[in-house]
Structures are given as C-alpha cells and as structure tokens.
Amino acid sequence: MLGLTVHRKKNFEETITDTTEALKKEGFGVLTTIDVKNTLKEKIGVDFKRYTILGACNPGFAHKALQTADEIGLLLPCNVVVTEEKNGETKVSIFDPMTMTKLVQNPELEKIAKEVQEKLIQVIHHLHE
Numbered sequence: 001m002l003g004l005t006v007h008r009k010k011n012f013e014e015t016i017t018d019t020t021e022a023l024k025k026e027g028f029g030v031l032t033t034i035d036v037k038n039t040l041k042e043k044i045g046v047d048f049k050r051y052t053i054l055g056a057c058n059p060g061f062a063h064k065a066l067q068t069a070d071e072i073g074l075l076l077p078c079n080v081v082v083t084e085e086k087n088g089e090t091k092v093s094i095f096d097p098m099t100m101t102k103l104v105q106n107p108e109l110e111k112i113a114k115e116v117q118e119k120l121i122q123v124i125h126h127l128h129e
Contacts, residue, residue: 003093004120006127007085012050015082015090015127019054022126023080026119028056031077050084056094061116068108075100078120092127094120 008015020030032055040048055077065072081093097113097120 002099003081003096004117004124005091005093006124008090008092008127010090011088012082012084012090015092016052016054018127019080019082019092019123022123023054023056025126026058026122027060028058028078028119028123030080031055031057049086052082054080054082056080058116058119061112061119064112065109068112069104069106072100072104072109075103078116092124094123096120 008018010018023030032053034053034055036051036053037048040046056079057077062076065076078097079095081091083091083093085091097116098110101110101113
C-alpha cells in the first residue's frame with residue numbers, strides 16, 4: 001500500500017479546503033495543485049472524475065531528508081490525492097513516507113520518514129472529524 005486513506009461524506013471542494021487546513025495544522029504547506037480532470041480534458045480530450053493532486057511539504061522535514069539523502073528530492077513533495085467518488089463522497093490518499101525507506105536504505109532517513117508519517121496520520125485523523 002502506497003498511502004494513508006480516508007473516505008469522507010463531504011463534497012469535493014470542502015474536502016480540498018479541509019485537507020489543506022489539516023495539512024497546515026501539522027506544519028505542511030501546499031506547494032502545487034494539479035487538477036488532473038481539467039488537465040486530461042485539455043491535453044487529450046478525455047473526461048475523468050474530479051481528481052486533484054496536492055504537493056504538500058513540511059520545509060523542516062524536507063531539509064532534514066535532503067541532507068540525509070540528496071536523491072530523496074525525487075520523491076518530494078508528499079503527494080496528497082483528493083478524488084470524487086461515484087456516490088458523491090470523497091477520498092483523500094496521502095503518500096506514506098515510509099515507502100521511501102524501501103527505496104533508499106538509510107537508517108537516518110527512516111527516522112525522519114517515521115516522524116513525517118506520524119504527522120500525516122494526524123492529518124488523516126483531522127479529516128475524520
């Protein structure tokens with residue numbers, strides 16, 4: 001499993017707002033927002049469900065991780081995916097930073113990834129409220 005997931009009965013816009021706020025509470029900012037639905041429509045003319053990728057970053061943890069393993073930048077920022085499900089509900093999936101430790105064998109990076117994972121689990125808990 002690549003991520004931490006929560007299903008919500010709230011609409012898409014509320015979920016984007018709530019997710020951004022939950023990330024902020026845990027020290028993350030959103031650096032990028034990719035509207036996959038619109039991009040696919042514009043670029044290749046296909047219809048797709050509402051699907052947004054938020055590129056979230058906690059600068060302190062990013063700095064620590066980059067000092068530990070320079071190539072870890074290939075896996076930053078932490079992606080958060082918000083999708084609208086067929087029943088009108090939403091799903092939020094957050095990349096689990098512990099997945100990085102399977103790709104880069106580094107005990108120091110593992111400690112950082114665990115700390116970040118704990119923060120992101122709190123984001124999921126905020127979204128359950």
